[in-house]
Amino acid sequence: MSMPKLSRRAFAGLFTAGLLASVSAGAVMAQEYTKENPLKVALVVHGNLGDKSFFDSAAAGLNRAEAELPVDVTVIEAGLDRGRWQPALADATDQGFDVVIGGTWEMTGFMAELAPEYPDTKFIIFDDAPDFSTGNFGNILAINYRVSTAGYLAGYAAAKISKTGKLGEILGVEGATIVEFALGFEQGAKAANPDVEVTRAVAGSFTDPAKGKELALAQFAQGVDIVFPIAGGTGIGALQAARDEGKLAVGVDSDQAEIFAPTDPAQADVIFTSVEKKVGDSLFTALQQTLDGTAPYGTNLILGLADGAVGISKNSFYEKLVPAEVRAEVDAEEAKIIAGEITVESAMN
Template identity: 40%
Template sequence: MKFGKRILSAILAVSMALTFVLTGCSSEESGNSTAASGGSAADKKLSVAILLNGTLGDKAFFDSAANGAKMMESELGCTTKVIEMTADETKWIPALTDASENPDYDIIIVGTWQMTEKLEQIAEQYPDKKYIIFDSSVDYKDGKCPNVYSIEYKQNECAFLAGVAGALTTKTGKIGFVGGMENTVINDFLVGYIQGAKAANPNIKVLTSYVGNFTDTAHAKELTLAQINQGADIVFQCASNAGLGVIDGCAQKQKYVIGVDSDQALAFQSSDPTKAQYILTSALKRVDISITTAVKEAQAGTLKYGKSETLGLAENCVGLGTYNKAVTKDVQDKITEFSKKIQSGSIKVDTAFGKSTSEIEAVKASVKP
């Protein structure tokens, strides 16, 4: 798939010498569509705080958000501050409150479903402050949260392509999935992954495990080794920091791992090339591009607060990263074909959103060894 090769070499580059143009393609979901007030990008440089409900170093989701801060500085001239709130939930409301009371911050950015209710609470208390939430959406019913812009992703689309890659590359006919905490977003990855794998190989088998959190690398590695012992030779990790344990386990057993959120092959290329060689590809969720695009619109006075938008393959905000040499040209061509069919609408990718627990379990059971 050309998407990965065309723009992803810049994801983690310290220089941030970006050459592509940021665009704001999206599809409206809900909200009031109230545009931000302010001057043009030429005369208004914003100060942005990005509050992470975790820590940097995952080489994936949170690192992508931090990379967005660098993009805002280099492309938009913004002043940014990345704040690691850690995984300790008791710190999240105080940190969000402190940022909201800081007059220096024009926009405050948070992410994930774990921050949704907390942001709804704080946004109501600080109606003059502007907020962006990524990978989740606040509740806009009855005119709530007119000062919040929400970004959601079609992670099921990139996961579908990851499933195709896995199913067409496996030698054992068994592939794995290790999620962090089981929730709708993680299961959206899973549902898309299974659908893509079955589309490429109707006889594929998929092992599924959850760490129970996004931080326990040791347990994630244990789950990975257990799947490998059951015959999986490719494991897709969707577990943020805990996913580093999946990568470690696969490298130890010389099996392939599919990374998530950022191009993890590039992330490990210089720091740990041994692990990098076992990363088959990565299912990308371009947090960096999406939040930078939103801030660019806010800076121009065109960002529509009070609404949620969902970004996918068509908007270049999800896709696959660098391919390992194990992914043959024929497989890459087939992935590209599937991608085109998804974007044209001839393939409708299934989603975990709106599915009951029993329906999710049925999806898992359909490919259980």
């Protein structure tokens, strides 16, 4: 796939300075927006909110944008019927929103069909990108995340604290953006313990908690004592299995321990860290840059550990469950990745 990309250097400081690097070729001219005349934004969720992970992170970023920026946000939950996804995106575009946002490969094709027909509408696709060489997609901004770099750190810590030397992964599907997590996790685990065993299972769904629980229980029966579900709502079932069986888990996309802590502290207690894909932060910044005219539409951003766009949760659960000497080793590995001394395998071009 041929896609224009911005280098990490061009995107340096995204989350520390809160600004995208100005890219004149892809930048969209700024307009005057105020609270009385806000930028009108639609987030089309091809599913439902409440996954405590990926979609909720996106919505949280847009809620923050609505609170802090001259932005008016409408969230459209298209549900689980795939037949409703393209009409939902098309309806949002027809309704005259200034920016229409969708996520993952399952929505990219629909967006690529609509964008040339609506040149005055801006589109943001996160966690995937169209092939920019095949069409007039100058009004699409794609945002992707090199989560293998953060997955490496979680895998390293998991292998260090595992008592059995057996780790499990549960993937929703085997798409590149999901395998990206697993590749880093496996590489980090092997770096920490060359003899570690990592078992991978594929659920075939992101919305089947029962399947996630079944797969996790099967892995636990084989000696796995830490499971890493990369499976959206399906992964919730795997986390529940870890809670019920007294095992440990790695959360995904958001800081899932902190999310569960207020309502299910027993669940939070077994999530020793999460591999965070900071979707909400990236969408907030993309809208901020859309407002000031520097958002690099027409390009594919690939953001990683050095950009602050991904990372692992280093919260009180991490401090409680991961010994200080292991945390120090993880920090050292993180510094080496950022410095380019460790190259982490990736499923992304």
